[in-house]
Amino acid sequence: MSNLRIIPRLDIKGKNLIKGVQLEGLRVMGDPNDFALRYYEAGADELVFMDIVASLYGRNNLSDIISRAADQVFIPITVGGGIRSTDDARHILRSGADKVAINTAAVSRPELITEIAHHFGSQAMVLSIEAKLVAPGRWEVFTDNGRERTGLDVLEWAVKGVTLGAGEILLTSVDREGTRKGFDVDLVRKVSDAVTVPVIASGGMGTLDHFVDAAAKGRADAVSMAHVLHYKTLTLGDIRARALAEGLGVRQI
Template sequence: MAGIRIIARLDIKGENLIKGIHLEGLRVVGSPHDFALDYYRQGIDEIIYMDAVASLYRRNSLHHVVEQTAKDIFIPLTVGGGVRSIADAEALLRRGADKVAINTAALERPALITEIAQRFGSQSMVAQIDAKRIGQGRWECYSDGGREHSGRDVLDWARQLVDLGAGEILLTSIDREGTRKGFETDLIRAVASTVPIPVIASGGMGKAQDIVTAVEGGWADAVAAAHVLHYRVCSVDDMRAAARKAGIDVRPMTETAA
């Protein structure tokens, strides 16, 4: 086993790194490139950039940020928000992204997942699910940055995403996002037990120990952290230490980052 991945998630609006609660009430944190470079030096395994307002303009505006990051950071980079076509995906991949994440456009036209997976490989296609609880053991997929109902059941959609060719799933709990109350393990476990591809847990991390509950309780293959890193609640080292103490395999730091 290669070990779980610890991923830094950076939501971006314009030129700024921002953070909110339940994907709303966005506050400026700082320069996304500076924060990403800091996390790289700490030994983060991957970076996720999300264009927080892409759905408003129906395009991804992170091309410059991606190019700048690719020059200084040599770990996998996923970019999402506003990817609506093969051309959009290709533009980001050419500028240095390793993967693209898609939510809204896939809900509108599921075939886009297959088209990108066939063109660039499933390893480049991350299916993003923004999930909100609607009952006991039931969640609905939301689109447009967590603002719009889709009417799709999360588990049914997760199964379909696998069939369409997605390589992994970025699973965000809207109910927990930004609350620092910990990951929604019921949601993570439900999806992870339904699909054979890796599941990245996102939304709710409040302390280093939460990585353990996401992996042991939720069966996540990776965790995405935002608030705890941006506001220095804990470091990447703290997360690795918590995982190792619980007997969870983590990936070694890259020599470049170290």
């Protein structure tokens, strides 16, 4: 069994790292590369960079930030936001990313998942799913930072995405994102049980207990967090130590 991965998430607007609540109400945190380097040196297993205004520009604008990060950070980097074609994916991968995360474009043209997996390998094709609870035990896929409804059922879409070639799922609970109230463990567990590829739980971490819940109860293969790290509420060392104490299979450093 592979290690449970600890993945800081960096949401980017323009040249700045920002943080919001439920993907809105954004605050500027600083230079994303400073944070990326700090998290790398503190033992992050991977990093996720999201261009959260890419839909406004029609393309991902992180190539400069990613190429700078790739020069000093030697762990896998996933980049998402505004990637709409294999050419867009190629551009980001050539900038230094290891994987691309796709949400809106995959919803509008699901065959893009297959095309990217075919060109760059399934391991480079991450299906990003923004989920909102719409009825007890039922979640709908949203796009554009949780603003646009799609009518798609999250579990059905996750299964279809993997069938089409996605090698990993980045699962963000829009309801929980930035709230520090904990992950939507029920959502994480149901998606993890439904697919055969790794699932990254994202959205809601506020305490070490939340991390443990996402991994142990949600059966996530990786856990992503932003607020607790950006505001220094917790450190990556705190998270790793607690995971080891709970017997969760994280990398020892």
